[in-house]
Amino acid sequence: MNSSSEVVWAVVPIKSFAQAKTRLSSVLPPEDRQRLACAMADDVLSAIGASGKADVLCILTDHGSPAVDELARRHGALALLDLQVASVPGLNAAITGVANLAHSKGADTVLVIHSDLPLLNANTLDLIMQKRDTLQGPKRAVLARSKDGGTSVLLVNQASSFGYRFGADSYASHRAECRRLEYTVASIEQLSTSLDIDTPDDFELLRLAAQAGRCGPRTTALMTALCPYVSMHAMEPAL
Numbered sequence: 001m002n003s004s005s006e007v008v009w010a011v012v013p014i015k016s017f018a019q020a021k022t023r024l025s026s027v028l029p030p031e032d033r034q035r036l037a038c039a040m041a042d043d044v045l046s047a048i049g050a051s052g053k054a055d056v057l058c059i060l061t062d063h064g065s066p067a068v069d070e071l072a073r074r075h076g077a078l079a080l081l082d083l084q085v086a087s088v089p090g091l092n093a094a095i096t097g098v099a100n101l102a103h104s105k106g107a108d109t110v111l112v113i114h115s116d117l118p119l120l121n122a123n124t125l126d127l128i129m130q131k132r133d134t135l136q137g138p139k140r141a142v143l144a145r146s147k148d149g150g151t152s153v154l155l156v157n158q159a160s161s162f163g164y165r166f167g168a169d170s171y172a173s174h175r176a177e178c179r180r181l182e183y184t185v186a187s188i189e190q191l192s193t194s195l196d197i198d199t200p201d202d203f204e205l206l207r208l209a210a211q212a213g214r215c216g217p218r219t220t221a222l223m224t225a226l227c228p229y230v231s232m233h234a235m236e237p238a239l
Contacts, residue, residue: 043216
């Protein structure tokens with residue numbers, strides 16, 4: 001846990017595994033896409049636990065399922081449906097709802113981490129906290145940019161007052177929100193936070209990373225099992 005009196009809620013949004021990673025349909029059948037999404041989420045949750053940086057771990061999902069319930073049980077996480085914490089649909093409303101819930105429990109710092117970061121590890125989370133500790137002022141934020149301009153990790157205090165902007169080009173939108181609210185900001189540029197898995201090209205990078213031993217154990221084990229299948233189906237470059 002954190003050495004200071006600060007209480008941190010880590011929030012991992014997880015979309016329904018049944019609809020997961022549809023852009024990988026040219027290289028993986030539906031069952032394997034579900035298995036991959038679950039394995040990556042499992043490793044992200046393990047990295048958060050290993051870092052000791054979260055006092056409360058929360059899985060935020062749009063659709064309850066036995067697989068999500070099992071992840072929550074094994075990682076000691078609180079599982080919440082989007083509509084349990086927000087009256088309107090959408091990820092940003094749901095994260096705001098979790099931030100409000102955290103505030104009601106005495107916690108004002110929220111760490112949002114996407115579930116498809118197979119290279120994430122405890123050292124990266126240590127770096128994020130160290131970056132935050134170098135910042136001055138009452139309102140501080142650390143952002144990690146994904147390869148497509150999204151925000152893969154966001155750490156903010158006074159979290160219930162922050163305007164979340166996840167979606168297309170969210171990194172730039174979050175930076176603008178920080179300027180509007182006068183946050184001091186740090187960014188990190190790490191492969192472990194920039195590589196999220198959406199496209200066949202990403203999947204090839206994931207295969208190479210797994211072969212190099214850079215992924216979490218669940219993802220590595222699954223990729224080892226999938227590689228014979230993948231090698232029989234040459235992946236075409238993205239158009």
